[in-house]
Amino acid sequence: MTRVKICGVTDDEDRDAVVAAGADAVGVIHGVPVDTPREVDEATAADLVDGVPPLVTSVLVTMPTTVQEAVTRVDAVEPDAVQVHDGLSPAELGALDSRITQSIVAVVSADAPDIADYAAHADALLVDSVDADGGGGTGETHDWERTRDLVDSLDVPVVLAGGLTPENVAAAVETVDPFAVDVASGVESEGGRKDHDAVERFVRNATRATEGSA
Numbered sequence: 001m002t003r004v005k006i007c008g009v010t011d012d013e014d015r016d017a018v019v020a021a022g023a024d025a026v027g028v029i030h031g032v033p034v035d036t037p038r039e040v041d042e043a044t045a046a047d048l049v050d051g052v053p054p055l056v057t058s059v060l061v062t063m064p065t066t067v068q069e070a071v072t073r074v075d076a077v078e079p080d081a082v083q084v085h086d087g088l089s090p091a092e093l094g095a096l097d098s099r100i101t102q103s104i105v106a107v108v109s110a111d112a113p114d115i116a117d118y119a120a121h122a123d124a125l126l127v128d129s130v131d132a133d134g135g136g137g138t139g140e141t142h143d144w145e146r147t148r149d150l151v152d153s154l155d156v157p158v159v160l161a162g163g164l165t166p167e168n169v170a171a172a173v174e175t176v177d178p179f180a181v182d183v184a185s186g187v188e189s190e191g192g193r194k195d196h197d198a199v200e201r202f203v204r205n206a207t208r209a210t211e212g213s214a
């Protein structure tokens with residue numbers, strides 16, 4: 001069954017709507033050196049994570065430049081998992097793993113040369129359409145067939161992200177058969193605000209596609 005993560009909530013109302021829609025995971029973005037309306041400050045990130053109920057996974061999405069920076073953010077926000085975009089090498093992810101109890105989701109571009117190295121040092125891989133600054137939230141899709149190959153060849157869970165919407169998520173699930181799908185800008189009414197109807201449709205369409213392929 002393909003799970004669903006909705007990323008980039010910025011207030012309690014959107015977080016609660018994402019949970020009510022049936023998402024498996026909620027992403028909070030903090031500590032990213034890119035210009036995005038979805039980033040929140042440390043205190044807001046910690047409050048949003050604190051309000052995620054049991055049995056739903058809270059994910060801190062961040063772009064640290066050092067292991068210590070990642071540890072400091074994880075300790076402050078206390079998520080269930082940390083999603084690391086850019087900045088850390090596979091070996092540094094291994095070092096991070098020894099210093100935190102949270103699961104690590106490593107973000108890679110579908111055409112990166114060192115995907116297997118990241119897979120060896122992470123609990124899951126998130127394959128995204130990464131921009132020139134290493135950030136996500138691009139709203140762009142990538143070659144889903146390449147990600148399907150990763151699903152078939154790697155042992156770690158693979159999360160599909162990049163340009164997903166309520167309209168294309170069913171086709172994405174059918175093509176890639178990922179462990180989970182992840183969306184940020186594709187379910188917004190404006191930058192940083194979730195469209196609750198779109199969130200519900202995204203979760204429903206991803207779930208129905210999963211049931212159809214079972």
Ligand SMILES: O=C(O)c1ccccc1N[C@@H]1O[C@H](COP(=O)(O)O)[C@@H](O)[C@H]1O
Pocket residue numbers: 007008027029032034036037038039061063085128134135136137138139140161162163164182183184185186
């Ligand atoms: O969403 C952002 O602004 C962002 C900024 C920096 C790093 C990661 C970010 N988001 C992640 O990118 C994926 C894909 O986003 P989209 O659906 O294409 O808009 C998103 O799921 C976040 O995990």
